[in-house]
Amino acid sequence: MGHGKYRIITLFLAAPLTLYGVFVLSPFAQAFYISLTSWTGFTAAQPFVGLANYRKLASDPGFWTALEHNALLLVAVPLVTIALGLFFASTLNVGASAGTVKGVRGAGPYQKLFFLPHILPAVITAVLWQFLYNPQLGPINSALDAVGLGSLKATWLGDPAVALWSLAAIMVWTGVGFYVVLFSAAMQSIPKDIYEAADLDGSSRAQAMWRITLPLLRETVQVAWIYLGIAALDAFALFEVLLPDGGPDNSTNVVAQYLYQAAFQNGEFGYASAIGVVLCLLTLLMAAATFGLSRRETIEF
Template sequence: MQQGKYRFVTGFLIVPVMLYAVFMIWPYVQTFGYSFTNWQGQSQEMSFVGLDNYTALFSDDVFLKALWHNILLLVFLPIATILLALFFAFMVNVGGRGGSGGIRGVRGSGIYKILFFVPHVLSIAILAVLWRAIYRGDVAGLINGVFIKLGLSDPAHPIEWLNDPDLVLWCVAFVLLWWGVGFYLVLFSAAMQSVPREIYEAALLDGASRVQSFFKVTLPLLWDTVQTAWVYLAILAMDCFALISVMTPGNSFGGGPDHNSEVMATYLMRNFLSFGKSGYACAMGVVIMLLTLFLSLVTLRVSRRERIEY
């Protein structure tokens, strides 16, 4: 009977596993193999070059600059997004005044959830076009127009948001933050709603303030959800290809001005499709994959805590 059950399960799994291996695992294996060659992408003619592509990466100033930009996003994006999403989720769920109905969120909390989530419904490409218009470097740009009306900017010299080397990366980071907060607000709200209201009420009866109840009750009970959000945001920070390639200036795939918004994904695609250095681009892809995997494992390891039951 037991042997028949294993055959039955194997019969159902063999086709999905084969499809997954062909369409998911095999491309990774191919990329890893191509990274040791001088493949140019136009044909299957190539020769083995060993670790030359990998050694060239770490003497490539543009790649190192792109790596540094990914690291900056990796530090800023998860911290800022999670902190804001946690704060807003706490306010719309348990941040309102208590009454006869017990602990509840601020007035209009359901509307706030919808408004915050709306940006996440739109695709990244649409958001990039929208924010590129908002960041326009002339008086027609929304931000510049507001600044000029308020007297904070000179109409003759409006701020070149996406052409300023010191501002462009932070402009991109703000869009990613604005886009992501709503999703994680809803995610954390769902987790908070599973926490019994009696726990919050007991904490308030014991004299805990809203800040204390957040750090002593809410955050520990939501830690697993925060850990998952951190991993997903770290993966997003290691990519950002679609937003940067559409939103920022530069020849093919953005990254300008002068590579000041370049990330590893945009530099990879430029080498693969524009420069014909496909083997070199595959080496970048392997490095991105290993870094992302390493960061995910480290995040899960460092943030691991004992599960709290309630």
């Protein structure tokens, strides 16, 4: 009986595992093989060079500069996005006024409004913010002038000191709405009795957020951090549309852009594949580190 059960399970898993192997694992294996060659992408020949591309990568200052930019995004974008997502989700769901566990009136439309930037295509988002950041005609500099803060005006995408952070701000603006909805759904699953008991004990809204909401949302925040980390390590489309050459003084070039430049501008597909393999490994390490550092016993309620 048990033997027949395993045969049925194997039969049902055969097709999806085959598809997974062909369309997921096989491209990974091909990318790794290409990274061991000096293939130019335009010839049939793929001369094998072993680990030469990886040795070149280890001493390539352009790659390390791009990786440094990704590392800055990996810290800033998840932190700010998750903090804003938790703040807005908490306001919409648990704490419009003292002594209640209800969100603000009309929370549904607010969630849709927050979510809107997330559904915009990357190219449309880039064009929109290119106008907003325009130093002469853009409304950001005009608004700073209007409120007497003209000294804060900048050429947002043309100044090496602020260009990367200007792009990071767009990533936060694009992503925060999704996490407001995600955290809102998680908060709505927390029993209101817990907040009412905390309110009776005299807990402030900030204490309830720190001692109740965050511990119960730990796994959701963990998943959010991994998704945002992947976005920060990728960060290609938005950057390529707004600053395709790596920004002023190469101040915004990220690893995905560097990969694209190596492949399609320099014709070094083998070297670009090596960059892609390293980027994939870094993403896996980031996810594993996030799970490992935040591993705790699951809180049930």
